[in-house]
Amino acid sequence: MTTAVTDELSVELRGFRQVQRLAYECAEAVAAQLRPGVTEREAARMQRAWLRERGVRDWFHLPFAWFGDRTAFVNFRVPLQFFPTDRRLEPGMPFILDMAPVYDGYTADIGYSGSLGVNPVQDRLMADLEAHRELILREVRERRPLRAIYEDVDRLMVRQGYANRHRAYPFGVIAHKVDRVRQRRFSPHLFGFGTQSLKGLAADALHGHREGWSPLWSPYRFSDHPPRPGLWAVEPHLGFRGTGAKFEEILVVTDSRDPVESAFWLDDDLPHVRRWAEEK
């Protein structure tokens, strides 16, 4: 790889890293403002307002907020149930904030788990997510088929005693590709998803369909291919008896032969990673 290409790559990555940090800052700021009685809708609105103030105009998807047993998607049957409700936050309740802002054409998609006060179950889930982050990176570097990695994550969850809750996402995805988005003055959204991003995803899906890969990392046959270079928003989601926890962040996959260069997390300075480091 020439230096010019590397530089270009690092400029790109810096853009993505910046917006991912911004999103996590937003999550931490909003989480700090959550009080008993706040509803999911209010929490989602707070995220939206916070990011709008800082220049976000478009979204991969609008911010979500899940409280209580909705963090584990208990009894979710139709996708509409993902949207924020009037469920109120109570002391000890777990919550998850999930947002995907587009800033300056760069997309982030993050998930932040926390609880109002102490929630030992969710603490435990978060601690156990560390193994998943390591497992995913290791196996992507080994270039194993995405479907096989998905199944390994599944097995690890079962061994830990948890249920796989990312299965509830559309297509049961554990990750999906994200990309640069063209900035338009008018950026409408469809069912909570930005049309520009959906367009990108659809284009990828079309290409992928011809070439034998998919921008969605699912348990199905269409994900039975080695990791495709690009940026993947990875979101393992654990559930345990009405409590859920996830993280979501961008994994960079390149076509480099060097294993370390071939895949790496976009940023290692994120709240959940810092937390694991502190616990050690």
Add this chain to the structure above:
Amino acid sequence: MLKGARERRVRTGGVELCVAELGETGRPTVVLVHGYPDSKEVWSEVATRLADRFHVVLYDVRGHGRSSAPQPLRGGFTLEKLTDDFLAVIDAVSPDRPVHVVGHDWGSVQSWEFVTVQRTEGRIASFTSMSGPSLDHFGHWINSRLRKPTPRRVGQLLGQGAKSWYVYALHTPVLPELAWRGPLGKRWPAVLRRFEKVTGDGYPTTSLPQDAAHGAWLYRDNVRARLRRPRPDVYAHAPVQLITPLEDAFLSQRLYDDLDTWVPRLTRRTLPAKHWIPRTRPDQLASWITEFVTATEGGRTEVAATGKYAERFGGQLVLVTGAGSGIGRATAFAFAEAGARVVAVDRDAEAATRTAELSRLVGAPEAWAETVDVSDEQAMEKLADKVAAEYGVVDVLVNNAGIGLGGSFFDTTPEDWKKVLDVNLWGVIHGCRLFGKQMAERGQGGHIVNTASAAAYQPSKALPAYSTSKAAVLMLSECLRAELAGQGIGVSAICPGFVNTNITSTARFAGVDAEEEKRRQKKSARLYGLRNYPPEKVADAVLKAVVRNQAVVPVTPEARGAHLMSRFTPRALRAIARLEPPL
């Protein structure tokens, strides 16, 4: 009858009460109040179990046992006078510290008065009530149902009205006394044995005819007055633990529906037993009383368990085999969530430890992991001894460990057969034999759940060995259920269909090489994954089966469908048995 009890007599309001004490006086005081027709000896089993940890006080209510009767009897048994007696007793035995009251039957009725009147405020630390509602609450309960007589509420009224037949009988003059002093008094022990499963052992005492005759005035002096004009301010000023026996012939469970309005700090417990629980379930009562008293002494009244069946399983000891994964693990978690103490048994030590660890996290007050292969007879015997010695007698046993084995009959080798029968059948036999025996010997009820399978009644040419082992488990459960029914021990067989667990990835496939076996495991795991029936739902069915004492419980729609077909269209089921599974 009460060994090692110190006796004293307390004079109050013209009567002399016989008071017995057990245990060190420095400990928290627990006062046990007996009901009708009883004397303090009804508590003998519970009192001895509590004496190690508490200062236990029992007294004969006026006119009962060795306490003297008021003269005249009429008007001598009002709740006001009974409260005077109670205060005199606790002033004598625990002048400085508030006491924990435990009442059964009329002992509970009068303790409700103690805990809701003002003059005892600060003298009562907690109250455990069993089978005795407050007459005032009862009055309000009737009134609210008369005011708004919906069909359901009228049904409740009529139900309790029928159960109260003896109350009307006791209001007849003279006749009850004559009956008690005559034939009824003589036959009472046999009646108790026959209908209430209360075994002898020096109970009831010889004073019974006298107690029962005097005690009739408890009803005559209070029931009509209180039911007609219930006090308006009957709020409890101490935390209350309500223990409801579910098979009580005299009191409906519905009586306690509105209790939360009167008791701000209420803990509910239910027990599948008849009216005389101090005689039939002393272990469970002692453990709940200990837990409640210790919790209130420590200033904590809430129970951590949040599960749906926490009232029923709180503090019970549950042992689950095969608890390292799948249905077993989910069942352990479900019981843990209901506040049960959990023993997680699995041959995989790490997985069992993990289950125990997470069980504590979701609400089990205690949880332990044991590494045992259920097919190993000696290991199981050792486990049974250890569990009995260290954790106690198991209240609910879940024989769940099992392995899968596919392949045609002629491909299945004798070793394969032995292996699958050793785990799936002998594991269950050992569990029932060892832990069931402990349960039966204790004689205080319990429940055994065996995990069979829909394969127990759905034949298949692809699963001959597995289905045979599960059919055996189903029949074993049915036979054992018949044998243990008389001892208050229920047996349930759970028959799940395709449940998303790792049994598919550990299953053996007879008659194929290692590579093909791997492929089939993977394929079946995928198919089960697509079916995606979660083991948590099976766990819920297990708890429900115990609560309702169900015999055979098919779980998942396909299992229920096959169960129906096995009864009504067995030929169709046999046709299905010939299909080749898509592996």
